[in-house]
Amino acid sequence: MKTKILNEIKTFETIVIHRHVRPDPDAYGSQMGLAEIIRATFPEKKVYVVGTSEPTLEFLGEIDEVADNVYNGALVIVCDTANTERIDDSRYQNGEKLIKIDHHPNDDPYGDLLWVNTKASSCSEMITSFYENFKDELVLNETAARLLYAGIVGDTGRFLYPSTTEETLRLAAKLVTFPFDRSLLYQNLYQRPFKTVKLLGYIFEHLNLKDNGAATIYISKDILRQFDISPKQASDLVSSIENIEGLKAWIMFVEEENEIRARLRSKGPVINELAKEYRGGGHPLASGATVYTQEEVTEMGEKLYQICNETPR
Template structure:
């Protein structure tokens, strides 16, 4: 029998003696959800590695994923990088958490879900759907969420923890509201330099979490948030209409049609992306 993050597999011969670990880069703001494991390289020998919610290999946190015997990819982004021995991609799903909940439902005679796992899966659905506001939210999303809320975890506390914002991050959001540039055609750009991050005492990750803070601006169609890091400039792309993942792919990234990420290295590439976004919005005739 295997237990990890509240998921218990049936105690048949196939599961005897198995150990399940969760690894990757820790995100301090999500520490309340649970702790990751620290593993030595030898643990990967003979292992089955499962990578979730990661569209391409460049974005996998721990490069040791390739040391295992077999690799499974579970994702809901477009399958542009078809890595893995077994691939389960469902671009119609709101999140990997929705997919895994559906997997549990399909094999509920072999799998047991408890309160801990239900809380984590529900948190994943809430986060990826923006509290059920994003267009990726479907009837199936609500059905899977309804199945999870049958468990007695504290949803109010979960929401509070997911969306509480440190004071320095709130102040950075004020800077974003003041400085983001909105074009007449609905394109917008936000640029956050390392100096600004240092001024507000924020990390690049904290800044990234603010990418949707301007989404309610009247007339906004699509926007880019550029965030300077040590060796590159990370780009967060969001849209309320124009498809932006093809633009992301041109700059070492990808993602959903309305939510993507990319990486640039020069101010010339910053300007190129901005110009291309303006053109995308210019070609989009829908008024928002």
């Protein structure tokens, strides 16, 4: 499949690369890292990255403004996106050929070519592996290495999550041979405004932690306004409580304008099937979903409690 994907990249003169909505470092890193590899290898090609810009990740790179006619006869590649509903910019359908590159469970096998590796820690790890597979033909420069490293770091929680494998570390080690400023990269990835830290205090104070290790926290629009925090900034705090003793799995509900986003995390119990019940999905230990009523919020919390009951400590 990697060979087929490379052949398509060689064939097309215009390539547009998408990723998922509400992007995280891996979405940016895999999308922009792949684009940079293609540009460095084939400078004559027109390569674009599209999607809604995320202000907290703009230090990684800029999103391109692309006219509709650019998609005519173009190759479209979607990175780090499990299903079509989460692809940022619906014009992904307008190209001549569509490729999916992803590390989430393949519940929605869209695209003409699909490369899905659920054993990879991140889509950025997959793109690094793609380069290594064809290193005699492709060019990896410092910019691409920085982007891919950021994506791997983001999705592995600085190499702390169980998704980190020997292969993850081996590929990351190759990326750090490039002289980008890792200290500055970590600073940009993890620094927080003081108001966000204050919201974290609210989360610790109001976390509903059950005796079986299940926990939920609800952040309403009123709380977001009180702390002057965006839904994205609040959601980014989901992993900040993971070191609480006795905590097994948790859901952070963040109220938005017309929906309530549910961020699910776990230290062991499988939670992606629960996410699928509520218009979501993801990894066994890290998923997302969407609910619309307080009844669904309560119901989802009760189901998480049952999952934790069924999972030994």
